[in-house]
Amino acid sequence: MDKSEYSKNIKELRDWAKENLAKKSIYHGDFGKDINFTVTGIKEYLNQPHKYYFEKNHMIKSIQNIIKYSEYKGFTDYKGKISHIFEIEINKDKSWIIVNEREDGKATFYSISDSDKVLKNIKK
Numbered sequence: 001m002d003k004s005e006y007s008k009n010i011k012e013l014r015d016w017a018k019e020n021l022a023k024k025s026i027y028h029g030d031f032g033k034d035i036n037f038t039v040t041g042i043k044e045y046l047n048q049p050h051k052y053y054f055e056k057n058h059m060i061k062s063i064q065n066i067i068k069y070s071e072y073k074g075f076t077d078y079k080g081k082i083s084h085i086f087e088i089e090i091n092k093d094k095s096w097i098i099v100n101e102r103e104d105g106k107a108t109f110y111s112i113s114d115s116d117k118v119l120k121n122i123k124k
Helices: 004-019 039-048 055-069
Strands: 026-027 034-037 071-078 081-090 093-101 105-111
Touching: 004 039, 004 055, 026 055, 039 055, 039 105, 055 071, 055 081, 055 093
Parallel strands: 034 105
Antiparallel strands: 026 034, 071 081, 081 093, 093 105
């Protein structure tokens, strides 16, 4: 896939996610809260660099089930922001979905990382 095809593919995934995910939520039993999807979080997720960038981006279409069955690892407090971490696998390698907690307590889907640094100082 050349660069223009790849850009078109990302736009199609973003448009699909805006239409099918934005303003929706998924409940994660171990986390105990709904995780809300926003356009901002969708864009951040799709733009985030990753070892398996293509595979990660195409997961957006099944992200609700992926989150539902992910392993809740705990939360980190980074510069006054609370981020909740959920472990998944992509191509048999671990990755972590990041869900930010807003000041009002609502949880918002934010991003993904393939770096285990997100586990630093994690609390349960």
